[in-house]
Amino acid sequence: MRASLVLVIAIALAGCGDATLASGDGPDRAADAATLDVGTPDPDASPPDTAAPDPDADASPPDPDVSPPDPDASPPDPDAAAPDATPPEPAPPDPAPPEPAPPADDCPRVRVSGTGDDGLNVRPDPSTARPPVGHLAEGAVAAVTGVVEGEAIRGDTTWFAIERGDLAGFVSGVFVACLPPGGPDDDEFLLPLACGSRVRISQGNDGAYSHNGRSRFAFDFSIGLDTPLLAMRAGRVAYRRGDVRPGDRCYSGGGPDCAAEVNYVVVEHADGTQTQYAHMNRVDVDRDERVERGQHLGLSGGTGYSTGPHAHVARQRPCGGPFCESIPLSFADVPGDGVPATGDVVVSANGCP
Numbered sequence: 362m363r364a365s366l367v368l369v370i371a372i373a374l375a376g377c378g379d380a381t382l383a384s385g386d387g388p389d390r391a392a393d394a395a396t397l398d399v400g401t402p403d404p405d406a407s408p409p410d411t412a413a414p415d416p417d418a419d420a421s422p423p424d425p426d427v428s429p430p431d432p433d434a435s436p437p438d439p440d441a442a443a444p445d446a447t448p449p450e451p452a453p454p455d456p457a458p459p460e461p462a463p464p465a466d467d468c469p470r471v472r473v474s475g476t477g478d479d480g481l482n483v484r485p486d487p488s489t490a491r492p493p494v495g496h497l498a499e500g501a502v503a504a505v506t507g508v509v510e511g512e513a514i515r516g517d518t519t520w521f522a523i524e525r526g527d528l529a530g531f532v533s534g535v536f537v538a539c540l541p542p543g544g545p546d547d548d549e550f551l552l553p554l555a556c557g558s559r560v561r562i563s564q565g566n567d568g569a570y571s572h573n574g575r576s577r578f579a580f581d582f583s584i585g586l587d588t589p590l591l592a593m594r595a596g597r598v599a600y601r602r603g604d605v606r607p608g609d610r611c612y613s614g615g616g617p618d619c620a621a622e623v624n625y626v627v628v629e630h631a632d633g634t635q636t637q638y639a640h641m642n643r644v645d646v647d648r649d650e651r652v653e654r655g656q657h658l659g660l661s662g663g664t665g666y667s668t669g670p671h672a673h674v675a676r677q678r679p680c681g682g683p684f685c686e687s688i689p690l691s692f693a694d695v696p697g698d699g700v701p702a703t704g705d706v707v708v709s710a711n712g713c714p
């Protein structure tokens with residue numbers, strides 16, 4: 362997770378998407394890149410804005426594609442201003458984009474990563490000089506049709522030729538992550554949140570608050586009330602409870618005596634292990650129902666023994682009841698070892714096209 366956090370912080374400091382980078386001059390850009398690469402603060406000290414629980418907060422920076430601050434549209438940019446300012450000068454024909462090399466076998470698709478809420482511009486050629494031809498949201502997945510050298514973005518000249526639906530163009534390699542062929546294997550777990558959701562881990566494994574003993578391998582996600590929860594892997598609903606309702610003593614913020622008064626779903630997988638989703642506000646699946654990975658299970662809440670709305674998930678071996686001793690769980694959409702730590706910010710690929 363450290364590398365991805367550095368990237369997230371770098372984005373937070375630098376602005377958003379590739380658009381920001383077009384406004385700086387060369388030396389400053391190089392200096393920024395050097396600073397960000399070398400002098401990034403420890404991820405544990407990440408600024409609170411990366412940990413904002415609500416990714417849809419109104420305070421988020423405007424979309425670079427539609428907002429005035431888009432550097433591509435700003436007058437000082439000689440590339441953008443030239444056609445309007447010098448009408449008699451016939452515009453040179455658009456340079457043909459370099460011929461992309463075929464994609465590498467291990468990178469048939471990419472996922473937009475590290476752009477926050479702003480997403481990523483898709484360009485007509487591998488540079489920021491011309492206006493975007495489209496936009497990909499954070500977490501979106503696109504097919505790679507080629508790899509090409511282009512404008513250096515933070516010292517990285519790699520651009521990907523991509524296709525997604527009717528959209529085709531180029532994206533900087535700085536803001537995408539390669540996905541392995543075939544997507545995640547069926548026996549892998551993905552984060553229990555909608556595609557592109559960017560969420561902070563409020564308590565990881567061995568957490569001091571409550572993830573110890575039987576719950577030592579659990580994860581808490583910092584999310585608000587009624588956030589959709591998705592199945593981390595396909596399976597069958599082994600247990601579920603959804604009758605803790607508003608007005609009940611243990612509906613939200615209950616103490617240890619509320620541990621048993623909680624809404625939850627437990628899904629049993631093909632390998633016999635189970636995953637639990639706890640503190641839910643609403644449960645939308647029935648017992649014995651078959652669920653696919655990415656399928657909606659219900660909405661988050663703060664029922665049971667809980668400080669407030671969040672999602673608690675853990676993997677376990679069956680023990681004859683809904684809550685058993687936890688076992689290690691790793692996520693295919695979390696970089697590195699797949700085990701996010703307390704304070705890490707993760708981006709879900711669950712349910713992505």
Ligand SMILES: [Zn+2]
Nearest residue numbers: 579580581673
């Ligand atoms: Zn927990």
